[in-house]
Each structure stands twice: as C-alpha cells, then as structure tokens.
C-alpha cells in the first residue's frame with residue numbers, strides 16, 4: 001500500500017487567498033521559555049491550505065462541514081491530468097477521459113507546480129472550473145471534486161461555479177498538491193475538522209494506491 005499525502009503544509013509563510021489573513025502561529029506555553037509544555041495557538045481562516053468547502057459557504061441555509069457525508073469523503077477517486085488546460089471548461093472536461101460514473105474526481109493542472117515554485121505567493125492566474133465546467137460535473141453525477149489550488153473555481157467564475165457545485169451537494173476539496181500523483185484510480189481519504197456549522201474546514205487528504 002502506497003500513500004500519497006496530497007495535503008499542503010500549514011505555515012505562516014504559505015499562500016492565502018487575496019484579502020484574507022495570513023496564518024498566525026503564537027505560543028500559549030513554550031518549553032523554550034521554561035514552560036512545562038509547548039502549546040501553540042493557530043489562527044487562520046477555514047479556507048486555508050488543503051480544505052473542504054461546505055454548502056453553507058455560499059448558501060445561508062446550507063449544511064455545515066460537520067453535516068457532510070463521510071461516505072463521500074472516503075472512497076474511490078480518479079486523478080485526471082489537465083496539464084495544458086488554461087481553464088476547466090465543459091469542453092476541456094469532455095476531452096480528459098473522465099471515466100463514466102466517476103464519483104470523486106481530482107484535477108491535476110499546472111497549479112500543482114505552484115506549491116513548490118512560489119509557495120507563499122497567491123495568484124489569480126490559476127486553473128479552475130468555469131461555470132459550465134461545474135455544470136458538466138453536476139450533470140454527470142460527480143459527488144466530490146478536487147482542484148490543486150485554493151479554489152476549485154476559476155478566478156473569473158468564483159461565485160457561479162461554487163454555487164452550481166455546492167447547490168448540487170458536490171463536496172469541494174481545495175488546496176491539494178497533486179504534483180506527485182500519476183493519472184489513474186486511487187482511494188481518497190479526506191477528513192475535514194468537525195467544526196460545528198463550519199463553512200469549510202482544513203483537512204488531511206491522502207490518496208491510497210493499491211490494496
């Protein structure tokens with residue numbers, strides 16, 4: 001069994017969404033200061049790094065992250081390479097060979113290289129789903145979609161693509177690093193923190209290869 005950790009490390013120097021606060025780590029207690037234990041305090045938005053979006057992110061009455069179905073967050077997933085695509089439109093998705101009946105689809109794009117090339121820098125020039133790409137996935141019954149940047153939706157399609165997917169109950173996995181993931185079938189395990197009513201939550205996400 002081979003495990004690929006597709007989560008990105010949380011640190012004060014990591015890229016965060018434009019206009020949102022940087023990660024801040026402070027210490028409540030610290031061995032280096034003579035305390036009996038180290039206790040760190042972590043401040044960040046729930047949409048930092050590798051995380052899951054819940055419907056309440058875009059719908060007032062939508063379920064929170066604690067209401068997401070665990071059977072969707074764990075199970076077979078297809079890693080699809082879209083390395084030359086400038087955007088994930090419906091037309092582009094049609095040509096990627098996404099298996100019929102795929103339940104969980106993770107897109108590896110040129111974004112994955114950004115995690116190592118410019119880890120602390122946010123860019124709006126990332127590859128994401130357009131609104132018709134989002135509709136394409138909903139029409140095919142995809143239950144979970146992951147993209148290798150801080151949003152599954154392209155910068156110019158942020159709100160419509162999020163609303164189409166979250167409104168259809170699709171779980172969104174954002175901020176994954178697929179730079180080590182070959183195309184193909186894996187088992188995904190992705191468990192967001194159980195924040196009561198949270199509009200999203202950080203998650204440790206892994207892909208398991210083999211049995």
Ligand SMILES: [Zn+2]
Pocket residue numbers: 047051052053150151174200
């Ligand atoms: Zn998010």
